[in-house]
Amino acid sequence: MLTMIRNYCPWAPRIYQTGFNTSGAFSINSLPTTNELSSVKASLSEWNFLFFGIKQNSVTQVLEAVTVPTTLSEFPVMQKHVVAPLPQSLLMDALLKAIAHRINESQHPAHPSNYKAALLFDNSVQISELYPLFTYFTEGVIYYPLSVSLIEADLLSVRRSHAVNIILIVTDAQLGAYIRDKAFAIGLLGSRYRWFVHGPRFINNGWTIRSMNVTSLEFGRIDDAITAKVLSTTGAFIHDLLAIWTPYLKQYMCEEKNPVNQTVNGFTGLFKLNPDGSARRLTWQIEIYAGMGYHRVQVGVWSSSGRFEMLSRPDPPRTSADILAEMRSSKFLVATLLSPPYVQYAEGASGCSQCRGSDLTGMYIEICKTVLNNLGITNYEFVLQGDAAYGVKTGDVWNGVIGTVMDGKAMLGCAPITINTNRFEAVDFTQVIHSSRESLLLRKRSTDPLMLVFQFILPLHYSIWLSILGVLILVALVLFVMNKIAPNSDSNYNFYNSVFFTFAEVVQGTAGTTPSQISSRIVVSFFWFFTMFLFLSYVANYAVFRTLDGVRQQVTSMETLIQNREYECGSLNNTVTDSLLQSSAYLHMQQVYLLMSETFSNGSVSDISAALSLVNDRTRNFVLISDSLQNKYYSEIGCDLVSTGDFYDLKNAMILPKDTEYKHLIDVQLANMTQEIASLQTKFFTVHQSAKNSCYDGSFDSVVRYYIPKDAWPIEPGALTLTDTLGIAVINLVGCCVAVALAGMERLIGHIQRRRSGIRREQQVVKASEVKFRRPNV
Structure with missing residues (x-):
């Protein structure tokens, strides 16, 4: 400011004889006492202040009553200039006019009753001053008084409420930047929401956000503000104070004879400057912009004089190129959970929570990799679900993969999520990837x-x-x-x-x-x-x-499971099975749910590993009710496991945030992968001989069990099988072997006896011959 004045009149004597400085002298937030007021007056007189900028608040009138003399004859009394803040009634008027105009120019205009707004206002706005907004949005308004510790939770609440489609923010630049970053991280800056911002400048933080859904109400033109390095509302007020003071200082230092009597156009509006150094505001003015960063364009202006002009600038149609550019601009997060062979660790990888594409494999993982690579998205990461849950609704909150996608912490849920009505209301599903059924996985009853x-x-x-x-x-x-x-x-x-x-x-x-x-x-x-x-x-x-x-032995269906009380049963935690059984109109399925509740407090097992441990435990008879494809896979790789009793058709797909723009892009890719999906299913669900777990462990029991013929499952109740009659056959075989052995021994003994008899006869013949030819002695 002083440099500009010196350049204006470098020859004036006072240019080099006078020094000026600006200072933030006081910060008074409450009504001062008499002693404090005297202290303020003494300090202002001591420092010889010419002008004093006041932010309009509860102490304004008290400070305006303070008379402080100066040492300058031109300005014998210190002037107090009030430039802020904008009266809330005027701010509400500007917001409502901008909101109404933007809603009416949308591709699908609707009555305000079809909109629900979330208000994130700092303590500069009292809730009583928001009455115009409450009456405008008849569908409802959610009010969030801004607090740094609660911002993330508040934004997640907005994200989970599918009814909210208008978001209004009034706060300072620093807090606004924090809100912007958090909102971007959970997908709240998507085209589904319309943002109206006053205070923070939503500068594009290196992102590619082509949507024009952010409408900002700014003090001053953005280009002028950036040039003047005015990046906050407070900066705009300070800039206007300097714009008021500059003509007075110029008059004094350049020794101009004509008194100051002019109008100044500041960032926040017009001011009338009087010869005695006083100034008053004529109007407030707000520039209206659409978009963010480099894509921001001015679309209107509002003034407290009644002027309101706004260009008709409908949101440009969102092309696939725009959507893909945004998807590729930052790391694409994919939520998943371990559920072999749909999702499993790749060979040599384990223990990652945020996994690279090479760390995971499985039918669904390979489908996701192919889809993302075909869309040109290479910067992606798989996030393993901490609670190992697909997602169920508890109260008003969803957990699992569904909750992660709803909260915007992932852009895609890559897991075999079963489609049902409740989930369909919370998230969007891709086209159906594969079909399966519910079935029973159990271990054949262990017998000596x-x-x-x-x-x-x-x-x-x-x-x-x-x-x-x-x-x-x-x-x-x-x-x-x-x-x-x-x-x-x-x-x-x-x-x-x-x-x-x-x-x-x-x-x-x-x-x-x-x-x-x-x-x-x-x-x-x-x-x-x-x-x-x-x-x-x-x-x-x-x-x-x-x-x-x-x-x-015969557990072949849900009905027989109820009849056989030797068996316990359960399902995987946070899957559709619980709600399916509980809400079923069939009595036997409701009875199975009660049986599950008797086995576990919540009727379910934490994850698939725990469930398989229970099924393989020979000390208990446990039945897992789960996906039939998975059950068949585990029965083939397991020892003495069987999958039986298929019931209830399931449709499975991946999930996306509600009303997301890139759903059709993923569906197109999936539609072109029909044969590849079938090949992947065959690849991962076909169990090779090397992958099967052998029941042979070298023990006597395992040797006998290994050589016993395997009866086909299921066995008709009461039917005799080869195993049942094998003992009789073994006894008969042993008897035959013993008989053959004895017959051989008898033949051997008979042969020996005959040979001995022959020898004895020969000896007798010899003896008889000797007696015959022997002559008696005469």
């Missing part, structure tokens, strides 16, 4: 392999079998003794034949001839009575055993 093979002995307790063996031997012994006492005429009942007779009577009924003696027949008759009841008891117990065993 030997007992599984020889289960025909289970209907009777082992003590009964030992008793039967004892009875057989005892009866055989009695028959043998009775035969010695009173021999039977028709049969030779030695001990061997007696044992065979009792065994044959139990297995096939009467075999061969029966004893002829009355005493022996009495023993046999009571033995027949014993075998009859033994047979009837065994048949009845075996039938019951087979029936119960069939019911106990």
Whole structure:
């Protein structure tokens, strides 16, 4: 300022005889006391202030009453100039006119009742002064008194409320810059929202934001403000104070004879300067701009004199090139969660929370990579969901991948998210990527392999079998003794034949001839009575055993799961399964939900790893209700796992923020990838032999289980299988082997005996010959 005056009149004597300085002397925020007022007056007199700029507030009238003399005859009394702030009634008038004009020129004009506004105002605006805005937006207004600690939460609240489409901000430049950065980070600067800003200058912070949805109400032209380095509202007020003081200082230093009597056009409006050094504001003026940064253009002007001019500048149509330019300009964040084989770590990678594309693989990850690369987006990053949840609504808040996308912390949710009505209201879905069903994943009931093979002995307790063996031997012994006492005429009942007779009577009924003696027949008759009841008891117990065993094993559907109380069940946490079962109109599905609630407090398992641990736990029978494709995959790589009981069709897709502009770009890519998606599904869900977990661990049980023939699942209830009769076949085979071995031994023994008999006969012949030809001694 002084340099400009010196250049104007370099010859004036006072130019080099007078020194001037500007100072921020006081900051008074409350009504001063008498002592404080005297102190202020003394300080102002001591420093010989010519002008005093006052921000209009509760102490303005008190300070204006302070009379401070100066040492200059031209300005005997210090002048107090009030330049700020803008009266809130005028600010509301400017905001409402700009809002109405921008709404009416939109591509789809609508009544203000269709809009809902979020107001983020600092403490310079009292809530009572916002009445015009409350009455204008009849649909509703959400008011957020600005606080640095709450800004992020407030912006997330706006982001989650799909009803809000107008955002108004009145604050200072520093806080405004913070709001701008946070809003950009969560996608609030997208074209879905209309911003009206007064105070902060929304300078484009290196972003490519081509949308003209930001309307800023500025003091002064932006180009002039940047040239003068006026980057805040306070700076505009200070600039206007200097614009008022400059003519007076120029008059004094250049010794001009004509008194100051002119109008000054400042950044904030027009001022009338009087000869005595006083100044008063004539008008307030606000320049209206659309857009941000390099794309900002002036579209109107508002003045307190009643002037309001605004160009009709509808939002330019958003082209795919504009949208892609914004998507490529910053890091594209993709939310996901581990759910093999849809999403899994790549070989050699693990433990990342913000992962590069090379760290993850899986059906959905590869689809996302292909889509993003085809769109020319190479600067992307996968963010693993901390709560490992797909997303459910608790109260008014969504968690999981859905919550992350809703909050703008990710631009895309890359996971098999099942489409349902509640989720559709919260986010946008891409076109359907794949279909599946709900199903049951369980482990086949664990049984001792030997007992599984020889289960025909289970209907009777082992003590009964030992008793039967004892009875057989005892009866055989009695028959043998009775035969010695009173021999039977028709049969030779030695001990061997007696044992065979009792065994044959139990297995096939009467075999061969029966004893002829009355005493022996009495023993046999009571033995027949014993075998009859033994047979009837065994048949009845075996039938019951087979029936119960069939019911106990057969979990093939939701209905049979309810009937079999040996099994626990659950689903993955924060999936649609809970709400599907709970809200189902089918009684059996509601009963399954109650069964789940009995197993876990919230009816679900934290993640897929925990669920698989429960399914594989041989100490408990656990059924996982989940995606059928995943269940089939885990049943193939697991040991003795089976996927069964498919029910309820599921449609799965990726998710996007609500009403996002790039949805159609991603859908076009997905539509062109139909065959590639099918190939990826085949690739990741086909289990190679090397990936299967072997049930063979070298133990005796695993060896027996390994060689037992596998019965096809499911088994018809009560049906006999090859495994059920394998024990009888094994006994028959063992008997045959023993018989063959004994036959060989008998043949060997017979051969030896015949050979010995031949040798003895030859020896006898030789001896006989020697006796024949021997002559007696005479």
